């Protein structure tokens with residue numbers, strides 16, 4: 245599959261008001277469509293960014309009752325564009341924990357793929373920030389690719405970015421574009437965000453599209469912003485900075501094959517023995 249597609253990252257500051265988050269996403273989506281984008285991506289926790297357990301309980305709904313999914317399916321159909329809801333928390337029937345779930349809608353509004361975040365952000369940062377994502381969310385255990393008319397996507401979410409094997413697996417499964425919707429912390433974003441995203445693009449010869457949360461959220465969290473679109477050779481095509489807004493870039497799918505022809509590292513994997521302890 246080939247051709248050129250205009251992709252957009254919708255950079256948001258999501259809070260705990262479901263309707264307000266949908267309104268922000270819809271406003272940014274219209275701006276992206278006005279700029280000619282036909283593939284729209286929303287960040288992690290686009291539906292709500294809320295970790296306080298007493299509030300979280302009221303926000304979680306089953307996938308088919310999740311308002312952000314319903315709204316973005318309708319918007320996709322209305323504008324005839326594909327929309328990736330980077331993630332929202334989804335209540336599960338068979339687990340007290342929720343899923344941190346990405347859903348992709350095609351231009352007819354039909355759901356094309358569902359991905360549950362695999363790697364849980366259980367981290368204590370030196371500045372005192374502490375996260376226990378696994379207390380609230382059940383990790384996924386399955387990598388996911390999805391086909392749009394113009395190419396194949398490999399899905400991931402935020403902290404997954406630190407696990408290169410996932411992206412290599414997605415590239416070997418035929419992905420040409422990797423999506424990394426995120427809500428990165430400010431200190432880890434400053435230190436690692438751009439270099440990790442560029443590394444994943446370079447290692448796999450894929451475009452990388454990383455829509456991000458930004459700013460200060462109602463629960464007191466701060467996120468790094470800098471939604472990024474990276475080309476397969478590693479160049480940054482667009483960077484959203486720190487304000488909410490939209491960035492777009494044209495993805496020429498021929499550049500995937502070009503980057504992989506220049507350095508065919510993806511075809512040079514080896515089976516190796518582990519080191520002796």
Ligand SMILES: O=C(O)CNC(=O)[C@H](CS)NC(=O)CCC(=O)C(=O)O
Pocket residue numbers: 288289293294295365375376377402403406427428429432433465
């Ligand atoms: O907790 C919430 O409110 C919403 N969840 C998130 O924002 C998620 C899980 S805690 N954040 C990350 O994965 C940040 C990863 C990151 O920053 C890194 O890898 O450095």
